Amino acid sequence: MLRAFTGSQVRDAERPLLERGMGRDLMARAAHGLYRSLVAELRRTRGGLYGARVTAVVGKGNNGGDALFALAELAGRGVRTTAILASGSAHTEGLAAFLAAGGRVERTLGRADIVVDAVLGTGASGDYRAPFPRPEGIVVACDLPSGVDADSGTASPEVWRADVTVTFGALKSGLLAGRGRALAGRVEVIDIGIGEYLPQPDVYVLEAEDVRGVLPEPRDDWQKYTRGVLGVIAGSDQYPGAAVLTTSAALATGVGMVRHIAPESVRRAVLAAHPEVVASGSPEGRVQAWAVGPGIGDDAGQQSAFDVALDSGLPIVVDASGLNRIPGPPLDGRAVLTPHAGELARVLSRLGLDVERPEVEERPIRWARLAAERLGATVLLKGPATVCAAPDGTVCVQAVSHPYLATAGSGDTLTGIVGALLATTSYARPVHVAAAAAMVHGRAGRIAAEGGPFGAGELSAAVRQAVAAFQGGVPEAPLGAAVDLPFAGR
Ligand SMILES: NC(=O)C1=CN([C@@H]2O[C@H](COP(=O)(O)OP(=O)(O)OC[C@H]3O[C@@H](n4cnc5c(N)ncnc54)[C@H](OP(=O)(O)O)[C@@H]3O)[C@@H](O)[C@H]2O)[C@@H](O)CC1
Ligand SMILES: Nc1ncnc2c1ncn2[C@@H]1O[C@H](COP(=O)(O)OP(=O)(O)O)[C@@H](O)[C@H]1O
Structure with a gap:
């Protein structure tokens, strides 16, 4: 680090x-x-x-x-x-x-x-x-x-x-x-x-070996339940694709099972892409963590599923319109919220802090840290660099990314990665899980970009490759650009 x-x-x-x-x-x-x-x-x-x-x-x-x-x-x-x-x-x-x-x-x-x-x-x-x-x-x-x-x-x-x-x-x-x-x-x-x-x-930067430490090591005694089950509450009739992207990314990151909760039309879309997903209309069956929010819009059934997930006491990653539904602070430290700058500005406004999107973009460390402290949750602030802040003030900044990641649905992919890591990693702190997920996402973006511009639908294949590269110990320059850090700062 x-x-x-x-x-x-x-x-x-x-x-x-x-x-x-x-x-x-x-x-x-x-x-x-x-x-x-x-x-x-x-x-x-x-x-x-x-x-x-x-x-x-x-x-x-x-x-x-x-x-x-x-x-x-x-x-x-x-x-x-x-x-x-x-x-x-x-x-x-x-x-x-x-x-x-x-x-x-x-x-x-x-x-x-x-x-x-x-x-x-x-x-x-x-x-x-x-x-x-x-x-x-x-x-x-x-x-x-x-x-x-x-x-x-x-x-x-x-x-x-x-x-x-x-x-x-x-x-x-x-x-x-x-x-x-x-x-x-x-x-x-x-x-x-x-x-x-x-x-x-003031700030930490995870390196490839730290990401490797967060990724679960394959073990002989795994079975699908002990490996980790992720519950995904994503998609609505209006935004079915978000559910496909989130579940694809979770599967590509590696989980024992994905349980997906959504209206029937969305479940059909997800099952067409991933027959291995266990789908239902409401939260049922045990999971180790939840990934909630992508594409749920104002679907009433998805919103109440969200409440069940939040009340479960399990690790949870909350994205997109789920962020509008988080209750007042403090959350209990097990939640990872994944706003972009505009969403964080809205979350902060709800806390009584008058801040606009450009100000969050200008001082991302300050605002992510403040939001995490006030909310009692880990905040993963998305952008060209990803800032992950814990309620105790710990901040990790990950700058491995590619501008082609600025594409619709790329955040849904990130939610799937965070969710999969929360479900399968029992020891790492949420802030390190969030930062490791950002590294996997950023590296996947770079891999996908080698073939030119891409849509988020193509990102999951690269997520698998990124996970494999981290697991295989293939280095990645932690600061994004080619980096030479000979002595200090370690
Ligand atoms: N400390 C050490 O032992 C070591 C320090 N090291 C080096 O020293 C650097 C820090 O040096 P520093 O403290 O002299 O400050 P520095 O950045 O050169 O500028 C200050 C001058 O700029 C002025 N000024 C300020 N704002 C201004 C503005 N907006 N627009 C225009 N002018 C402005 C200000 O003038 P004033 O306004 O106060 O009259 C003041 O004269 C550090 O970055 C590293 O490179 C290394 O050698 C290792 C050992
Ligand atoms: N200029 C950029 N360079 C690198 N990564 C970016 C850039 N802009 C956005 N990203 C990344 O792309 C993702 C976009 O997420 P988000 O805005 O939630 O998209 P969506 O809601 O459409 O899925 C985030 O992970 C963010 O960090």
Whole structure:
């Protein structure tokens, strides 16, 4: 499991070392890490350092200082380095080292193989105005893309999108969620020796081996009931397809049995696709968990089936119109709610919190955590990154996904995956089950996308492949983009 921290947590962890006069050492480690990443990027993109040009746009704080020291090292290797001082001044020692190594200060941006964005790091506050529009070509952000908030991932409109973000000390939460995730590009973490001072993480990221730990191991002594039975309350005359998608995904994830509850026409559709499903018009027979909500609309029979499931005391995942029916808080910790941002905004409004969809999209960690705490349920907030929050404040962010997953019915598939894992996993915490399900869903989306755009109906086949890949120990980059996390943040 990776660990991510807020900007202030990282700054607090640096403090004891700064008090011992180690500020220069920390900056030297950060700068050297940035230098190495720049060398690697130059080698990757132009085959070597010979004739290369690197420009840093630097602010007056330590973030600019990191970049100036890094470019001084690059200049020592023969790279032509220039710096643009965005605020007219710069870190004194960094600038001196840069100039001594042969770096030049310019006013305008000339041709460069890489532009380093080092105007602002964790010391940013308020709105950010970029000194000029994002240059064409490769941008490497120093610690954070300037203007991204290290805690929330909110970003000023002018922030440059980075191809690579080289971040120091630990992974920052703001690089995982909100606009910060998309603006950061590939994230590299540089160890600067503050690990022992870091507190409890703000956010966790499940890795492939963690997902494997949540997936049940096939066992010789399984029989269909002990393996786990999932009850699915999905579909209505208006939305029969949602039931097919949810049950397909549950079967593809792996369960002992699916019991499906729906009106007759919906049951027929499900049985045509999956004859192995045990279908009935009302909740009957034992299950280990419930998946409720996809496509139930305002069907009265499905709504009362929902109430039976909720009263059962069993683990339950609630999606779509089921979210409109959850009772007031607190739920008892066994429920996983799977809203998208618009649905979460509505849930929060019912709790008396006046928030609109864009605000939830901008600060997904904050709102998912708050909703989970207030509701006493695990909240899985869907979006390009999936934020899973537990009532005790634990948050996991999973960024393995594909934009083709933004398609009708893709959420129904996710509900089936969550349900199957709740039914078959007895030890994992709901927040880890939810995050593992998001990883399976995201990886399935990537597998399906290899063949081009797809509809949700094609996703279940890829869910099977994703489960098999996790079970087989095939790695998956946890942060979504190709990721290199050499030392810290683990
Ligand atoms: N601490 C350490 O030991 C280590 C820290 N490290 C590095 O230091 C970075 C943090 O450095 P930092 O604290 O100097 O802050 P930084 O991000 O450079 O910017 C602050 C400056 O920007 C200004 N400013 C603020 N907001 C602004 C805005 N919206 N628009 C415009 N200007 C704005 C603000 O000026 P003020 O407004 O306060 O006058 C202030 O001068 C961190 O990200 C990492 O890279 C590493 O070397 C490892 C060791
Ligand atoms: N831009 C995107 N990139 C990656 N995944 C996305 C994106 N947009 C949505 N998703 C994922 O697709 C699914 C959509 O779910 P949802 O909105 O409930 O769809 P539906 O209700 O039609 O089934 C969620 O798992 C979400 O995380």
